[in-house]
Amino acid sequence: MRNLRKPIEEVLVSTGRRLRDSWGWAGRAVDSLLFPSYCPICEAETGGPAFCDGCRRELLGASGRTCARCAMPVGPYADRTGGCSECRGVALGFDRAVALGPYQGPIRSLCLSLKHERNAWIGRWLGELIVEGQLDQLRAERIPQAWVVPVPLHWRRRLSRGYNQAEALAVGVGRALELPVKPVLRRVVATPKLALAGRTERAKLMRQAFRAREVPGLKGRTVLLIDDILTTGATCGAAARALKRAGASKVLVVVVARAEGKP
């Protein structure tokens, strides 16, 4: 994988510059990152950023056989025609999904660490690792012109948390695939409001939870929609529908973890 293990100074400079050009506010955050020189999983000294070789191999091998539609792990003999037994016939809103692996073990711990801004650097490396692990699947989708779009947080939550982990992941995915990151989605319904609602109202609120800015170039575009965890697919599905309403032709969900949850 080209570019994946650049010296860190180079990564910081080039990513910082590219980000400043495209979306300055995130670029400032990346510029201030300091990378530790130990593996975030086993804490072994690595002499540089990111995972040690052992943990890296484990992460890359975590996925196993999955459903191409919803990224759920499936058995060796499962029929995957039109999806798996969980998602077949269900309108997901997105076209396909890939995950680094199931929401367990080190992948679960990494997702939890990722919620804190001080660990934004892990998001970048995870984004790149997903691409490396799922490259064949992603290539099959012919994505040379795709845009990378992070699932946004509601502005209020983003303000209180200080950052959105999906953005850090998107930077890694965009960098590994040399695709532009375009934060074209806006979250217009906050999560507490969703949590308080009843089931039917929740579904309705979720349908309106995202808006995509109608920017030139989105029409007919394939989008890689980035989030940390895919569970029932309701969030990514709503975000994908908003993108399609604004003209995107195909939405491929890219996440770190696939958690148990029926679509």
Ligand SMILES: [Zn+2]
């Ligand atoms: Zn390690």
Ligand SMILES: [Zn+2]
């Ligand atoms: Zn499925």
